[in-house]
Amino acid sequence: MTHFPEGFLWGGALAANQVEGAWDVDGKGPSVADVATYKPDLDLTEYSAHHVVSAELVRAALSDKDTTWYPKRRGNDFYHRWREDLDLFAEMGFNTLRVSVAWSRLFPTGEEVEPNPAGVRFYADLFRGMRDRGIEPLVTLSHYEMPAALSLKYNGWEDRTVLGHFERFARVCFLEFGADVKLWLTFNEIDSITRHPFTSGGILPDLSRDGEQQAIYRALHHQFLASAQAVKLARELVPDAKVGCMLTKITTYPRTCRPDDVLATLEKNLENYFYTDVHVHGTYPPMMIKKLQGAGIVVPWRDGDEEILKDGTVDFISFSYYMSMTESVDPDAERTPGNTILGVKNPYLKSSEWGWQIDPVGLQTSLIELYDRYGLPLMIVENGLGTKDELVDGKVHDPYRIAYFKAHLEQMSEAIAKGVDLVGYTSWGPIDLISASTSQMTKRYGFIYVDADDVGRGTYDRYRKDSFGWYQRVIASNGVEL
Ligand code: BGP
Numbered sequence: 001m002t003h004f005p006e007g008f009l010w011g012g013a014l015a016a017n018q019v020e021g022a023w024d025v026d027g028k029g030p031s032v033a034d035v036a037t038y039k040p041d042l043d044l045t046e047y048s049a050h051h052v053v054s055a056e057l058v059r060a061a062l063s064d065k066d067t068t069w070y071p072k073r074r075g076n077d078f079y080h081r082w083r084e085d086l087d088l089f090a091e092m093g094f095n096t097l098r099v100s101v102a103w104s105r106l107f108p109t110g111e112e113v114e115p116n117p118a119g120v121r122f123y124a125d126l127f128r129g130m131r132d133r134g135i136e137p138l139v140t141l142s143h144y145e146m147p148a149a150l151s152l153k154y155n156g157w158e159d160r161t162v163l164g165h166f167e168r169f170a171r172v173c174f175l176e177f178g179a180d181v182k183l184w185l186t187f188n189e190i191d192s193i194t195r196h197p198f199t200s201g202g203i204l205p206d207l208s209r210d211g212e213q214q215a216i217y218r219a220l221h222h223q224f225l226a227s228a229q230a231v232k233l234a235r236e237l238v239p240d241a242k243v244g245c246m247l248t249k250i251t252t253y254p255r256t257c258r259p260d261d262v263l264a265t266l267e268k269n270l271e272n273y274f275y276t277d278v279h280v281h282g283t284y285p286p287m288m289i290k291k292l293q294g295a296g297i298v299v300p301w302r303d304g305d306e307e308i309l310k311d312g313t314v315d316f317i318s319f320s321y322y323m324s325m326t327e328s329v330d331p332d333a334e335r336t337p338g339n340t341i342l343g344v345k346n347p348y349l350k351s352s353e354w355g356w357q358i359d360p361v362g363l364q365t366s367l368i369e370l371y372d373r374y375g376l377p378l379m380i381v382e383n384g385l386g387t388k389d390e391l392v393d394g395k396v397h398d399p400y401r402i403a404y405f406k407a408h409l410e411q412m413s414e415a416i417a418k419g420v421d422l423v424g425y426t427s428w429g430p431i432d433l434i435s436a437s438t439s440q441m442t443k444r445y446g447f448i449y450v451d452a453d454d455v456g457r458g459t460y461d462r463y464r465k466d467s468f469g470w471y472q473r474v475i476a477s478n479g480v481e482l
Pocket of ligand 1: 015018188248320382386428434436437
């Protein structure tokens with residue numbers, strides 16, 4: 001027996017830059033995602049080495065029209081196949097689908113005064129198409145898709161000017177799509193700006209006025225303000241909408257009960273809570289203020305910012321959950337890669353092929369901690385297993401994926417039974433898509449297989465994996481049949 005409440009939202013999550021493709025079609029401008037390259041033979045322990053970026057490299061990438069080595073330019077062809085894909089999601093029983101609006105499809109350079117009509121039409125049709133199929137749109141305003149022009153001109157979010165451009169974009173989204181979209185998220189994994197400042201914030205180290213670290217926290221402050229302003233704007237323009245924040249939830253355990261390990265772990269977890277603290281309370285938490293001061297970071301507060309943050313606190317908290325992490329002060333502790341981080345290995349956990357430590361119990365822990373700390377409704381808007389799948393005679397047997405989801409859903413159910421107000425679940429990448437961190441196509445998350453490889457060869461035809469039927473039964477039984 002499981003405990004999912006009636007009306008629970010079941011679905012999947014996508015990001016425009018990882019599925020749409022059509023990067024230069026119908027007036028879309030290039031985004032920061034469109035300059036990300038695929039690199040074969042990735043060394044997963046050297047994540048940052050694969051993400052070397054500079055203004056010169058971005059300019060060179062923009063003058064190159066190739067789509068082979070820039071996989072996010074082609075995605076999985078959702079831009080042309082979204083009707084077929086929505087039909088498949090509806091067949092699985094989805095009553096929600098998380099997608100994002102590519103900022104540069106509406107505002108190609110970010111600075112136009114009026115939006116690109118073809119871009120507006122695309123999303124209006126998409127959201128209507130969801131509604132027609134009984135699928136509630138859950139829409140992220142910013143999911144690693146800043147117009148590349150804003151990155152080059154302003155060093156992305158470092159410059160406060162970008163706030164105004166984003167506000168114009170958000171206003172168009174609420175006005176044009178608000179009739180169909182009642183659930184919104186502001187910034188995907190807002191914390192990720194510290195891990196990949198270019199992807200999340202358009203920050204280029206060589207354009208950062210006084211060092212990349214300072215640029216990151218300047219940009220983050222601007223994103224917090226933009227998020228709060230978007231919440232306020234949504235309340236004016238779409239009064240029956242709910243707006244949430246979105247965090248990478250990485251619960252960290254001490255490697256041992258050595259007090260130094262416990263202290264180091266506490267700091268990691270407080271840092272992870274910083275982002276939700278700001279979104280829920282509308283203020284920076286005291287220990288974070290001290291920590292930033294201690295590091296010589298100046299947060300660019302201006303008169304009125306405190307009110308903006310206070311006036312734009314969120315209605316609910318959403319988060320991604322893929323793994324937990326472990327912390328140790330021992331420099332020799334064994335390491336493992338994770339979701340764009342490198343951390344200490346937990347001997348009790350198995351890892352995915354990409355090294356991410358699989359920890360369903362950590363999901364229950366995260367749910368309980370988040371709910372007890374904030375008392376707001378929670379939504380898990382990303383969770384899943386990236387694997388290599390094999391298509392044989394039109395079939396994909398993926399018992400490992402079913403086992404992964406089953407274990408996580410059981411923990412969610414237990415958390416709900418203990419009182420956590422969990423309102424929805426969207427698995428990451430219900431259809432195979434381009435990986436955010438590695439730009440691989442063959443790191444597959446989907447219930448639906450897409451016939452395409454890492455360099456774009458294939459028919460792009462869709463196939464139901466075994467997990468498709470499994471998730472369909474889960475949804476049909478509201479989580480009873482796991
Ligand atoms: C999250 C991002 C997603 C996503 C997912 C899986 O951090 O919000 O965009 O892709 O992780 O990561 P990856 O694609 O690198 O496997």
